[in-house]
Amino acid sequence: MSIFIDSTKIIVKAGKGGDGMVAFRREKYVPDGGAAGGDGGRGGSVILIVDEGLRTLFDFRYNRQFKAAAGENGKSKGMHGHAAKDSYIKVPPGTVVRDLDTDKILGDLTENGQTLIIAKSGRGGRGNIRFATAKNPAPKLAENGEPGQEKAIELELKILADVGLIGLPSVGKSTLLSVISAARPKIGAYHFTTITPNLGMVNVNDSQSFVVADLPGLIEGASAGAGLGIQFLRHIERARILLHIIDMSGVEGRNPYEDYLTIMSELKQYDLCLLERAQIIVAGKMDMPNAKENLADFKAKLLTNKIAKETPIFPISSITKQGLTNLLNKTAELLEATPTFPLYNEESENDTVYYGFQTEKKHFEIKRLPDASWELYGAEVEKLFAMTNFNHDETIKRFARQLRGMGVEKQLRACGAQNGDIVHIGEFEFEFVD
Ligand SMILES: Nc1nc2c(ncn2[C@@H]2O[C@H](COP(=O)(O)OP(=O)(O)O)[C@@H](O)[C@H]2O)c(=O)[nH]1
Ligand SMILES: [Mg+2]
Known part of the structure; x- marks a missing residue:
């Protein structure tokens, strides 16, 4: 079996938009040829x-x-370039996505088929048709495509237990986990609890597997006694199904039905919702001498219990492995019919959780370089720069107007720029003139 990797960093880059085209009509009777x-x-x-x-x-x-x-470039005769296909990356359910630059959670992916755009594509640049006016029907003006977003992302897999084991100490929870599960997911991924449960991956067949959570013996033992303590049920808060294990051997004067009621009252005290969670009663240690009679007695008592009488009961023995297949098939079947819970509560974390994209603010910065020239940088000017086609005078003029519109000129002057000073944006440089 493979190891479990619980977090990874990836770089994603969306495609830039195709460049707009500068082209002109060439028709016999249209002398100047309009923009095309x-x-x-x-x-x-x-x-x-x-x-x-x-x-x-x-x-x-x-x-x-x-x-x-990248998107396809615009073409002549007014034809638009084709949009590029989006690129899909498959992730497992339970993947939390974080933007490494802002440290914000971009999303929490839980449902099969759920999608999240993590790098937004650039739009296509406009061709010169779009800049044609009555006065200037054939402008040498087009836009380059917008750059695609680029991000460094962390994917973190929260290994969620699908199934939680509950039951009094020594009923056979850990033993059951050890006989049904092969792999041990890395425990560090489990951030929700102050304790770290033992997790095991159970493969039912080729297409079905689930993760089972058990409590470490130390914690369980420490809190046994008058009430099992708050730690006791933390590990199952997010489990979709509870396997409630009851020792049917009746040794040490244990009464299976009393044991059952004890755990049910713990569930109720911890969180009422847990009582409503799908549950399967696992009648354990059926290989022991008195187990059969005890089970019959237990079943009879359970029928008198309003909440519990519908709960399915599966007799097993972890030692002889009897009943395990039936139990696992039933668990898988029940899981298919049970919804998942989101990891982050959307309401309570609304202020920190950040889904989708916010448009970047108009933003640029000016820096004086050692050679007394100026550098202009920041997301917005750099984008504008990337979208400018510097092969045409008209586009360069438009670029200058856009910079002025953003307040770049004013700011440069305020910083002390003089006529004739050199201003850099990326590899491009121009002379500052009033
Ligand atoms: N006879 C028998 N003994 C079992 C079975 N499952 C567990 N045990 C024994 O019960 C004891 C407690 O088991 P453990 O799995 O540690 O219980 P936990 O405290 O619920 O995790 C151990 O001595 C196990 O060997 C079983 O199916 N049959
Ligand atoms: Mg144990």
Whole structure:
């Protein structure tokens, strides 16, 4: 079995939009030939999609960079470039996505098929048709495609227990986990509790597997006594199904039905919702001498209990392995019919959780370089720069107007820029003139 990787960092880059085209009509009887350059197509976005068949982030071991294609450039005769296909990355359910630059949670992916755009594509640049006016029907003006977003992302897999084991100490919980599960997911991934439960992956068949949580013996033993303590049930808060194990051997004067009631009252005290959680009663240690009679007696008593009489009961022995297959099949069947819970409570974390994208604020910064020239940088000016086609005078003029519109000129002057000073944006430089 594979190891479990619980977090990984990836770089994602969306495709830039295709460049807009500068082209002119060439028709026999249209002397000046109007603008005929089409728009570029939008680039591809990078999108995460939940695939419930995945249980680990193992596939990211060697593959950490993801790019989507650029949009097609605009064409002549007014034809637009094609949009690029989006790029999908499959992740397992329970993947929490964090933006490494802002440290914000971009999303919490729990449902099969759920998607999250993590790098938004650039839009296509406009072709010169879009800039044509009555006065200037054939402008040499087009926009380059917008750059795609680029992000460094952390994927963190919260290994959620689908199934929680409950029951009094020594009823056989740990033994059961050890006989039904092969792999041991890395425990560090389990951030929700102050204790770290033992997790085991159970493969029922080729297509079905689930994660079972048990309590470490130390914690369980420490809190036994008058009430099992708050730690006792933390590990199952998010489990979708509870396997309630009851020792049917009746040794040490134990009464299975009393044991059952004890645990049910613990559930109720801890959180009323837990009483409503889907439950299967596992009648354990059926290999022991008095187990059969005890089970019959237990069943009879259970029928008198309003809440419990519908609960399915599965007799097993972890030692002889009897009944395990039936139990696991039933558990898998019940899991299919039981919803998952989101990891982050959307309401209570609204102020920190950040889904989707906010448009970047108009933003630029000015820096004086040692050679007395100026550098202009920041997301917005750099984007504008990338979208400018410097092959045409008209686009360069438009670029200058856009910079003025953003207040760049004013700010430069306020910083002390003089006529004739050199201003850099990326590799481009121009002379500052009033
Ligand atoms: N006869 C018998 N003994 C069992 C069975 N399952 C567990 N035990 C024994 O019961 C004791 C407690 O088991 P353990 O799994 O540690 O219980 P936990 O405290 O609920 O985790 C151990 O001595 C086990 O060997 C079973 O199916 N049959
Ligand atoms: Mg144990």
